[in-house]
Amino acid sequence: MITVMKFGGTSVGSAEALTRSAKIIADGEGGKAVVISAMSGVTNQLLWFLDTEGACANDVIAGLMKKHTDAAKEVLNGKQLKNFMTDFEKRIESLRHLIDDKNARNDPFFRDNISSQGERLSSVLMAHVLMSMNVESVAMTAEEAGISAVGAPGLGSANLSKTSDGLMMSVKPLIMRGVVPVITGFYGCNEEGKPLTFGRGGSDYSAAVVANGLDADCLEIWTDVDGFMSADPRVVPEAIKIDEMNFGEAAELAYLGAKVLHPRTIEPVRMKHIPVKVRNSFKPQSQGTLIHHLKKKKNELLRSVAMKADLSIITVSSSEIAYRPRMVARIIEKISDAGVIL
Ligand code: ASP
Ligand code: MG
Numbered sequence: 001m002i003t004v005m006k007f008g009g010t011s012v013g014s015a016e017a018l019t020r021s022a023k024i025i026a027d028g029e030g031g032k033a034v035v036i037s038a039m040s041g042v043t044n045q046l047l048w049f050l051d052t053e054g055a056c057a058n059d060v061i062a063g064l065m066k067k068h069t070d071a072a073k074e075v076l077n078g079k080q081l082k083n084f085m086t087d088f089e090k091r092i093e094s095l096r097h098l099i100d101d102k103n104a105r106n107d108p109f110f111r112d113n114i115s116s117q118g119e120r121l122s123s124v125l126m127a128h129v130l131m132s133m134n135v136e137s138v139a140m141t142a143e144e145a146g147i148s149a150v151g152a153p154g155l156g157s158a159n160l161s162k163t164s165d166g167l168m169m170s171v172k173p174l175i176m177r178g179v180v181p182v183i184t185g186f187y188g189c190n191e192e193g194k195p196l197t198f199g200r201g202g203s204d205y206s207a208a209v210v211a212n213g214l215d216a217d218c219l220e221i222w223t224d225v226d227g228f229m230s231a232d233p234r235v236v237p238e239a240i241k242i243d244e245m246n247f248g249e250a251a252e253l254a255y256l257g258a259k260v261l262h263p264r265t266i267e268p269v270r271m272k273h274i275p276v277k278v279r280n281s282f283k284p285q286s287q288g289t290l291i292h293h294l295k296k297k298k299n300e301l302l303r304s305v306a307m308k309a310d311l312s313i314i315t316v317s318s319s320e321i322a323y324r325p326r327m328v329a330r331i332i333e334k335i336s337d338a339g340v341i342l
Contacts, residue, residue: 001030002175002216006037006185006207010224011281012122013040015074021222021281022129031175033214034182035207036126038118039067043186043200046115057099065092068121076132084128087139091120108153109194112187116142116195119184119203127182137180142188142195145181146170147209149188149196155339156196158188158205160268164213172214183210204262208276212268219269221261222281227289228253228260231305242303243287246294249303250276257308266291 005028011021025034037043042064049060072084095117104110123139130137146166149156174181185203190196198205204221211219228250231239245253251266260278269276279288314335321327 001218002033002214003028003030003218003220004033004035004207004211004214004216005220005222006035006203007126007281008203008221008223009037009040009042011222012036012126015071017281018071018126018129019075020284022126022133022135024222024281024284025130025180026133026135028220030217031178032180033171033175033210033216034126034180035185035203035210036119036123036182037185037203039071039122039125042067042118042121043115046117050111050114057096061092061096061099064095064118064121068125072125072128075129080128080132083131084125087124087128088121091117091124095120107194109190109196112153112156112197113195116184116187116197119186123182123184130180130182135180136178137182138174140171140181140183142184142186142206143193144170145183145210147183147188147206147213149190149198151190151196152339154197154199156188156190156198156202157264158198158209158268160209160212160271163188163209164215167210167213171210175214198264199262201262202264204265205268208265208268211274212272215272216274219274219276221265221276221278223260223278224280224282225260226280226283226286227278228258228291228304230303232258232307235307236305242289244290244292244294245303246296247291250289250291253304253306256306258304258306 005025007021010017012018025032045060049055068088072081076084098104098113120141127137127139146163148159148162148166150159151157171181185206187195187197207219226241228242228245229239230242233239247266247270254261255263275290275292277288277290280286316331
């Protein structure tokens with residue numbers, strides 16, 4: 001049995017959160033692969049650096065070092081801390097290298113490369129925290145794991161069959177030996193070997209892609225809320241947690257604004273009938289929401305309500321449309337070429 005476990009930014013955002021999440025991993029049964037987000041706030045920090053003229057690279061790097069090493073110092077002792085620092089400094093060194101390389105900025109994938117650096121740091125930290133709990137573990141970048149992506153910068157999609165080949169070669173043998181790989185979420189690697197991100201919050205999607213590629217038995221999304229709710233509790237305080245729902249409902253809710261899952265998480269797992277559990281890493285005793293093939297019961301109308309703001313509706317009308325073959329297709333193609341999310 002293989003479980004893919006994904007931990008979001010807040011679930012790895014502090015020494016306590018890391019320890020709690022590592023304990024959940026250590027307690028999990030069977031073979032496990034972990035997919036991880038950057039520590040909370042780190043991706044925003046990296047994007048701020050990219051978007052702010054005059055932002056000081058040394059300050060940003062110093063801030064990232066402090067955040068990770070402060071947490072490490074609380075959790076790891078002497079030798080463990082030293083081993084962590086050796087691996088961590090290698091990652092910081094390559095970030096420094098990337099920022100100092102003036103040519104790298106002209107690369108269309110520079111933004112993807114910088115914004116995905118947080119996952120490279122958090123994965124090393126989590127692997128070392130696991131090792132300190134006697135769980136054999138190894139940090140792996142998406143490149144090393146073989147997560148393959150296609151698409152324009154910032155808008156990547158996984159190539160599922162190529163990713164599966166990569167994972168079966170690099171990750172599966174580790175799981176079979178009882179090692180827990182901690183894989184960077186949020187991005188894959190394109191044909192030229194460049195990092196290509198899956199959009200904000202994309203680590204959920206990465207985890208679903210890994211579950212698909214490994215033919216996992218279950219995908220667990222460990223986050224900071226109890227699961228899918230009947231409505232957004234900030235708007236409707238009486239909202240209740242939903243115990244189970246089907247893939248279609250989860251996909252639709254995520255797409256239409258429920259923040260709990262990245263909208264594209266469901267597709268790669270639905271294809272292979274892999275059940276998904278959305279659970280709260282701060283309350284591991286609570287069961288969360290189970291998403292699977294669930295038939296609707298008679299008289300069951302509505303599971304949950306989600307809302308999306310800032311939408312635009314474009315109406316295209318012409319009496320000619322019906323008489324012009326492919327006209328609608330061409331309109332949709334143009335809108336999609338302009339990067340509008342439909
Ligand atoms: N760290 C990335 C972000 O904040 C990806 C993720 O958290 O899923 O968007
Ligand atoms: Mg994040």
